[in-house]
Amino acid sequence: TDARIPHPAWRLPVLGDVLGINIRTPLQNSVSIGRELGPIFERNVLGNRFVFASGADMVAELSDESRFAKHLAPGVKALRGIGGDGLFTAYNHEPNWGKAHNLLAPAFSQTAMRSYHRTMLDVAGELVDHWDSRDSDSPVDISADMTKLTLETIGRTGFSYSFDSFEREEQHPFVKAMVGALSHSQRTTFLKSTALGRVLARRADQRDEVRKAYMAEVVDEVIRARRTSTEPGPEDLLELMLRAARENDPNRIDELNIRHQVVTFLVAGHETTSGALSFALYYLSRNPDVLAKAQAEVDKVWEGEEPAFEKIAKLRYVRRVLDESLRLWPTAPAYGRAALEDTTLVGKYPMKKGDWMLVLIPSLHRDPVWGNDPEAFDPDRFLPANIKARPAHVYKPFGTGERACIGRQFAIHEAVLVLGTILQKYTIEADPDYELKVAERLTLMPEGFNLTVRRR
């Protein structure tokens, strides 16, 4: 028998379930609604219906690529103004997805990581110089510095372009434009589903056009500089795309799509990793035993030296700290899945072809399969034996299937390298009065989180 999908009791005509919504934290609102309504529920926001699913059994089915595929939820669709048919925002049927995926997948293999290792170390070194140049009693704004670091890393490894992040007091204008465009797209998604909202958004839309034009100009300049350079280009993402165009590769993509890919990688390649690093540092600072163990591992494995490539993956415990941080706060917290044919989810919830749901990852990561204290931070949940004891498809910080994160290895190598570097060189200490507050932009990020870092 078909079951009804529960929804919050307080429902207003027109506005839908906006009562009780803190517009700044829609994702965390959904997680708390889920705590009451269970592993599947729906919300109605300004006439838009959202179904959230997070039960382990449901997500296992939604991960079945023969029945379901990626769906661009409204928040992601809104990013097409920036990312176009780039990898992240492409519809499954768009030919540029397959071409760019084939073209760029080799740049994200485990072997490719080797070639980024030196640059990642250099950027981590700049973070260290930056921290060493301050008065060691003044706390550092962790999310701000992690964002500088991750943007710098993707800029240099992907496009051999530096934003000079650590030399600037102010954000690079490209970053300002990018952040502005991201929050504009998120803020106006629902507003623009009504006629009045579209009028209200007009001024902001005009400002957004200016930002997007500026971003396009910067990216085109990077591409032009590379094209006209007489030196052979470095082997980076941009070179893979330009070479395919030069050599008439069947997977070649045109100039506009190259621009979309560059912007996509700059955005997708830094916010999420920055958040992951920030949450990991938060949990390290709050769990002295974990911190001591992680630090001991780094000292033992790296022997006080700069790590060779192989020594990153050897930090097994630091990796578990990262995995566990991404369990509690998966920084890209939801993804959409649509039914390929009429079907019934877990034998109870009928779906028509094209019907879609959002997988609410933080709730999935607190499903009963994770034990009876899912809020507890415990890296040992990721010991191999414990992973094996859980069903598949209960841990999805990087999404699922064909459209899962292409940058997963990249993010993990970078994050473990940076955590190791920080642990190797500093003691870290959080303000004991700080209570974790999570800001929602496109991604999740600790807000107002500072650490006092002192040279060991």
Ligand code: HEM
């Ligand atoms: C896709 C998470 C780092 C590039 C995704 C998806 C998730 C995700 C959940 C799937 C979204 C969906 O199904 O709609 C994360 C997290 C990261 C991270 C949590 C860090 C901790 C990176 C990095 C890069 C990157 C470092 C690039 C260097 C991409 C791209 C896609 C993607 C291009 C789209 C793939 C496709 O559809 O073909 N990511 N990501 N991500 N990610 Fe990541």
